[in-house]
Amino acid sequence: MIKQKQIAGYGLYLLLILLPFQTRYFLVERSIGGAFFEYGSFTVYATEILLWFLVLYEIFWFLFRKRYKNIPPDERVHRLILKFFQERPIIAWSLIFLSYAALSALWSVNREQTLFYIIRLTEALLVLWLITLSREKKRSMLLTFVIGVALQSAFGIYQFFTQIVSGSSILGIATQIPDTRGVAVVETELRRYLRAYGGLPHPNILGGWIVAGLIALVALIYDSAIRAGAFSRSRLVLPFLLVYSLLFTALILTFSRSAGAAFVLGIGVFFAYGVFHKKTRYRGLELLCLTAILSIFFGILLKEPLTERGTGLVFNRNSGRLEQKSSWERSQGLRDAWILYKKNPLLGSGLGTYTTALARLYPERPVYEVQPAHSVPVLISVELGIVGAFFAFLSFYHIVAYLLRRRKILGIVLFCAFFAFSLFDHYLWTLYSGVLLIGVCFGFGIVSDDE
Template sequence: MTPIQQLKQTALRLSQLGALITFALMPLWLKWPNAPHPFSGEYVLGFVLVVPIVWTVGWWVIAGMPGLKQHFQHTSHLVWLVVLVLFCGWAVLSQSWAYMQIDYPGLAQSRALQYALSAAFMLVMASAGPSRKWLLVILVGSMLVHGLIGTAQVIQQGSIGLSALGEFNLDPAESGVSVVVADGTRLLRAYGLLPHPNMLASILLVGLLMASNWALTTKYRSLAVAILCIGLWALLVTFSRSAWLGLALGIGIITILRWRTALKRWWLIVPLGLTSLVFLAAYHPYVLARAGTGQEQLETHSIGERTLFLFVASEAIRAYPVTGVGAGNFTWFASYYIFENSEYRIAGDNVHNIYLTIAAELGLVGLALFGTILLAGIYIAIRQLQANETQIALVACLLALLLIGLFDHYNVTLLWGNAMLFGLLGLAIRPFPAKQVAAVQGQSAP
């Protein structure tokens, strides 16, 4: 092996290591302290997560961009790649017509950079990403660590002393802290080390689906049961309704696609069912409150605000159907729209829907490009379902996250969520070696 080849091999390993570190850091809300513009907290470069993403992409480039050529050999891959570049280019162009381009040009610049970083990360994952087995370890490990942190916060009903790792000051009595209210009692939801329980829920959901798929075949049955019960309990105490729906969809997909194996492990239903029953027994008033069966003011207010921003998003699309209001500019458009057209005096917020977010900020052109990226990626991933058991879990995770996207926004508005969605999609797209595909197909043949 020549020195150049050794350098490229080392660079590839460093890139794959960076990818695993990136996934491991996603559940942490780490920003550069006291950093100047453009590295301050309100911009994408203010997040520490940028470093491992740039590391991953940089070393992949030094390695000679291995795996890139394979995307030019298949029509579906080529469509996905071309549309990905066009989407990022459209986001960059939106700076020229952004709603706040004069007063706050950094809004569009930051969001466009976020899309570019996430897209580059996805391309690396789709070309020469890390081993899917190591990804399983990272995602399940993150679920356990951050799930236990979130569970401890619910038990403590407050922070547990991890401020050095970015834990927020959590007091259920304070306004702005996410709680569930039942009969006048405020119950703190699990946060982990993120600024909202729904964000933690998505991390737990991905880990739980990966663990569920692994549990169907592993010989470590007791360990599998313990991991699944811990993950399920942690997800439940986030009280994230969208994540609960995502879990149901993901488990359904895994069960259907692996029904023969699932039948052999039917007994897994028992410990997971008992975990759910214990949760319902302990928190049933709060579950009913989240289900909307009561008239709790907090839940009614939350639903009202979400409905308001859904309407404002539709108005943004109606006013700017082709271009949108510019990447990262919807919250400011919402603020002005609400102030000028209603009696409400509330600050603008993101619309809790990733598809409406893209349409409102990048217009129907941006939505078409974004949708094509997702559809082409899912199509490629589904065609490879038989190549590897972990591929089924990845597809289940992706479809669950896309379902959650109907109710939340962080997979397109925040770097960690964007990188997680795009990174998982990239890994699901990555082709398997022809020998491995042939071997698996041979094993499944009658």
């Protein structure tokens, strides 16, 4: 007979593997000029249903198990929730920020949109709660997460070399080919290269998941090195290096600059930790050599598109048409954000309403020009105002202080990587796959060993 612990554990493993998949049901579809408007539509993902089942199952099992039969219900709630938050201030501060974000519904320019985004942020906190509450081993959860990312990576590699993303209504994937307008490509003088999507809405999002997977994998490698005395003596050396190669290859094929920056920052912190921390005595030489070999190989094989993406880091005349267009759109997004911010600098337009406010400000714009600014701090400032930005700063400050005080190296590395993401992309704040990724990774950061 399957025990409660097994049901909760298997359910969490399944959730970690399936989270990147975009299978969803549209509750409300919105459009601008007859074109589908993603940021104004309401959808329910299949993984959301699984998440809420696991949350309710954990609560029900805790409140009604026999060992707490003689404890009053209010005391059980205290043990399950209040005491849990008190022992983990990182979650308590996240809850404070979420509470203020929920209050923004009172003055939001679109109350329905705000309430919908409150649910999204709540789900991120619930994922974090499930991971920290789980009785499963940290290594097992990290390994399961890496397997899920590896599946997406293999899918993305296949897409790049076949130069097509095959659509699937079941998996929530739209057909993408390089010649179609709006598809994420790298355009050179010779051709248009389709970037790797995996099962996610955009290559940058796949890049974010891959970076998180690589960091989780490196954490497993460090753990194996400590257990075996040396990574080279570990039985997992070959499988881990093969998976690392798979993930790093897929990361390159996303051509995501923000993911590349986050990877360098996050892995750099890990390597520095290995060099200066006496307990590990692992310097990561195998990973450094493997990373260098793969970088040189793909640098030669994909010299033209990689060079094109590199020149697009700054707006200059040598950049290609699409890179110049991308740079202009990012700068235009910041200008739009400043205009929206000045309309209500104290309280903001309301959680999740940036694109709605932008569409009302410029009703003549087509849907592809009604996009969030590519910066999470900017979006928070516009949607929640000075007060919300202050609460966000307090939350992040206490999160960093907690991670440093408890010496949670995995949490510190993930925070550094996601801070880089937040400066150059918006999906960690605006899209389900990004918001839930934060919950998963900070859950791992909290349960990581104190070292």
